[in-house]
Amino acid sequence: MLAHTSEVLVSKARTRKLTIVAQDPSVTDSQGNILTAEVDVPAEELAPGPWGYRVHVIDYDGSTRTLYKPLEYAADGDGVPKDRFKKPSQRTIRENPQFHAQNVYAIVMRTLARFEFALGRRVSWGFRGHQLNVAPHAFADANAFYSERDQALFFGYFPGRRATVFACLSHDVVAHETTHALVDGLRERFTDPSSPDQAAFHEGFADVVALLSVFSLRDVTKLLLDRDGGKQAGSRANRRLIDRKRLTSTALRRSLLFGLAEEMGEELSLVRGQALRRSVELLPSRAYIKSDEFDDPHRRGELLVAAMMNAYVEVLVSRLESLGRIEGNALDRSRVAEEAAESADYLLTMTIRALDYTPPVHLEFPDFLSALLTADHEIRPDDSKYQFRKHLLASFRGYGIDPCPEATRPDAFWPSPRGDEFRRERTHFESMTRDPDEVFRFIWENRRALGLSDGAYTRVLSVRPCLRIAPDDGFPLRETVAECMQQIKIEAGRLKSLGVEKPKEMPDEQEVCLDGGMTLIFDEYGRLKFAVAKRLLDASDPEVQARQSRRLADLWRFGYFRKGAALARRFSAMHRQRALGMTRAPAEEW
Ligand SMILES: [Zn+2]
Secondary structure, eight states, X not given: OOOOHHHHHSOOOSEEEEEXXXXXXXXXXXXXXXXXXXXXXXXXXXXXXXXXXXXXXXXXXXXXXXXOOOBOOOBOTTSOBOOTTSSOOHHHHHHOHHHHHHHHHHHHHHHHHHHHHHHTSOOOOSSSOSOEEEEEEEEESSOEEEETTXXXXXXXXXXXXXXXXXXXXXXXXXXXXXXXXXXXXXXXXXXXXXXXXXXXXHHHHHHHHHHHHHHTOHHHHHHHHHHHHHHHOOSHHHHHEEEGGGGSHHHHIIIIIIHHHHHSXXXXXXXXXXXXXXXXXXXXXXXXXXXXXXXXXXXXXXXXXXXXXXXXXXXXXXXXXXXXXXXTTEEEHHHHHHHHHXXXXXXXXXXXXXXXXXXXXXXXXXXXXXXXXXXXXXXXOOOTTTOHHHHHHHHHHHTTOOOOTTOOSGGGOOOOOOGGGSOOTTSOHHHHTTOHHHHHHHXXXXXXXXXXXXXXXXXXXXXXXXXEEOTTTOOEEEEEEEEEEEXXXXXXXXGGGGTOXXXXXXOTTOEEEEEEEEEEEEOTTSOEEEEEEEOSOOTTOHHHHHHHHHHHHHHHHXXXXXXXXXXXXXXXXXXXXXXXXXXXXXXXXX
């Protein structure tokens, strides 16, 4: 049926509010009630499920073979479905499967919306379909995972000390799994066997996104700051204020980071591991990254989390410096909570945006650092106000993660190629913003200048136009991001001819595959701004061959070439090992 004309003209709200559990049911307010939050999610007309344009909640429990009734919304006057669970009771939160369905739907959509906002474009899942299936009560087990094959997120449940524990009620678990599904779509080669850093990256990055999304909720930061204040303050007027000496980096690390780690459900750590707890305990030291213990992908991922969360606290201290004091040496507690949430939100945007500036293959932490700083500099050249970049650089250095040698510009930015190095007259920029063949033509014509290897299989993996909005002045920044990959298959016995070392015991007839790749970032006039490369081979740079040799040695050491070692994107197995605290990942879990 056609809508009446006047209805069509009514502008529809772009977002709607839905109630979620702010962190997990163990994080409660001063009355002992589970802390909830109302979050913005994209407005859309939902089929029963909820089943929307990007998410389909299917509440089927495989362990008990139960299909729960899908959640349905009644629309308000604007056609926007109304929140069915405003101010939910404790019982509803714990026991109502329909509330659980809303919780996962809202957190998955909020995470997707954060990625789309940060990257300035639509973002696909790591599989061909548009809609991600989400099962909030998938099985009776302490696990939760993303399965590319099923195009789905699965959340388990298990008996706790007092009540059943539901993974779907944990904000950080849901955001973490959603992040796997998104990063898998943005950088499909990051699950390939490569360096220990790349193996650690997916987990570490998903944890950083999950934690910053929790800290970006004002209800959470207010609670954690209040918790500390309530015990020491006393009078109501005092509770409104917070003493400056409790806003040092040491004190904030204790109230916010340790505070949340302490409160997070002990039982849920079976599902998510102890990433926050363990990483906040890692005080800055350059020794970890070289130690054997941090060779393990799970532990190594915690270093990334530690470096990011440490920078978060330092940024916050900087921001609080600029807040006016009231009544001597105190600050308004609500303003402090607001600043804490806003800092987390901005860092979250930076973190996601950095993905576009990473190389498409063989990611190492120093690459991520340069990506983080360069991407932010492009959209917000002036860092003097809160010094996000200064703090990030210092924090990563504190954990032994230095900018990579390619990042020669001051402040560890990626170098810009010289404009006159490239031929552009035979390519059409308009079609380069969306057509992989046109981008390939540019790459082919400029293969020498770009430093690509001759004789390798070369393919453009993606071409993505973006429109990002500058936070300071609201001006748009247009960019096109393209990924290109190169590959050579060769028998191990012939590696020497390429300057690459064969692992000692590897048989000569073993076939090995060498990869390289490059992320190209074009400005709005079609000029190449950055070429972020992990070269396949480079006769003039022995470090490139040395990296390929190191990678083969690592893969050989971890048993990747053993017969039957299936290489898979098994996030499920990865999580189980992490939860069980396994110290060494078997080869097939890379
Ligand atoms: Zn994970």
